Amino acid sequence: MNTKFKKILSFGAILASVGIALSACSGKKQDTAGSKSSKHSIALITDSNGVDDHSFNQAAWEGFKAYGKEHDLKQGKGGYQYFQSSSAADYTPNFNQAASAGYQTIFGVGYMLADPVKAAAKKNPKKNFVIIDSVVNGQKNVASATFESNQASYLGGxxxxxxxxxxxxxxxxxxxxxxxxxxxxxxxxxxxxxxKALHKKITVQTQYIGNFTSTDKAKSIAQSMYADKADVIYQAAGNAGNGVFQEAKDYNQTRPVKDKVWVIGVDVDQSNLGKYTAKGGQKSNFTLTSVLKGLNVATKNIANDAYKGKFPGGKHLVYSLKGNGVSITKGNLDAKAWTAIQKARTQIINGKIKVATSPSK
Structure with missing residues (x-):
C-alpha cells in the first residue's frame, strides 16, 4: 500500500470518527431537548368561555404564551396548549386528555374546575396541577392561586x-x-x-346575570341601567360582559362624545372593546379603565417555578396589589381621578385602607 493511499485512509478514518462523535452529540442534544420539553410542558383547561373571551381565560392564556416565548417552547404537544371546554361535562375529559398527552403541569381556570382538579390530581400523582380562583387543600401536587380582586375593584370604584x-x-x-x-x-x-372625598351622594345599582355566558342578558341589564341615568358600569361577568360593551357602543353611537356613557373593563385591558364612532363621526373610546386580575402573572410565575423544579404544590398563592397581582389601567381617567387612585393604591398596600371581601347588606 503506497503512502498516498495510507494518508487517504487515515483522513477518512478521522472524518468517520468525527462524524460518529458529532452524531452522538447531536442525538444527545435532541434527547435532552425532548425530555426538557416534556418535563416543562403546560396545559390550560378552560371554562366554557375559551381563550378568546376578552377576559378571564384570555388572561391565563397570555401567561402561557409568555412562558412559551421565554423558554422557546411552541404551542402543541411538548410545549404549551389549551383544552377548550364547551360545558362542565368537558372538564374531567379535558384533564384526562391533557395528562394522557404528557403535559406535566396542568392548570384549571375558574372555581368551577376545583373538583375536576382534585380528581385529576389524585389520578395522576406524578403530575402538577393548578387551580385558579379556588383552593384545594391536602394535595401535595396541587397549587392554588387566588386574587384579592376587591383591592383593584376599590380603585375601580x-x-x-x-x-x-x-x-x-x-x-x-x-x-x-x-x-x-x-x-x-x-x-x-x-x-x-x-x-365622600368629593362631597357627593352616589347611587350604585347592582344586578346579576346568573352566569358568565349570556351576553344578551348582560346587554339588556346595561340598557336598563343606562336608561335609568347610570353613566358608568363596572362589569365582572366574564364573557357575558361583552354584552355590556355592545350596549354601551349602541348607546354612544347615537350621541356626541361629551354625552358618552362608560364601561369599566375587567380581568384584562378591555380598552379595545371601547372603540366607537360617535354621532358626528368623531372616533372615541368608552372604556374608562380596566381592573386587571393578574392571571397572566400567576400562570407564568407558577409555570416558571415548575420549570425550575420548584413547583409550589400544596401551597395557596395569593395575588394582590402588592407585586401587581391585581392592578388597574390609567385608561381614560383624568388626572384628578388617577391621583386619587394612586394614593389609595399605596394606602391599601400599606394596610391603611382595609377593603371588604363581601358586599354590605
Missing part, C-alpha cells in the same frame, strides 16, 4: 366616583359567588370613598 356626572353608577356581576363578591364589595367601597 374610585374611578367611577370621580367620573360620573349623574351620580348614578352600576355593577353587573356574572354568577353570584364568593369570587364575584370580591368585585362587588371592593367597587362599592371605592365608590363610597370617592363620594
Amino acid at each position: 374610585l374611578a367611577a366616583a370621580y367620573t360620573t356626572k349623574t351620580n348614578k353608577v352600576g355593577f353587573i356581576g356574572g354568577a353570584k359567588s364568593q369570587i364575584i363578591d370580591l368585585f362587588e364589595a371592593g367597587f362599592k367601597q371605592g365608590v363610597a370613598a370617592g363620594a
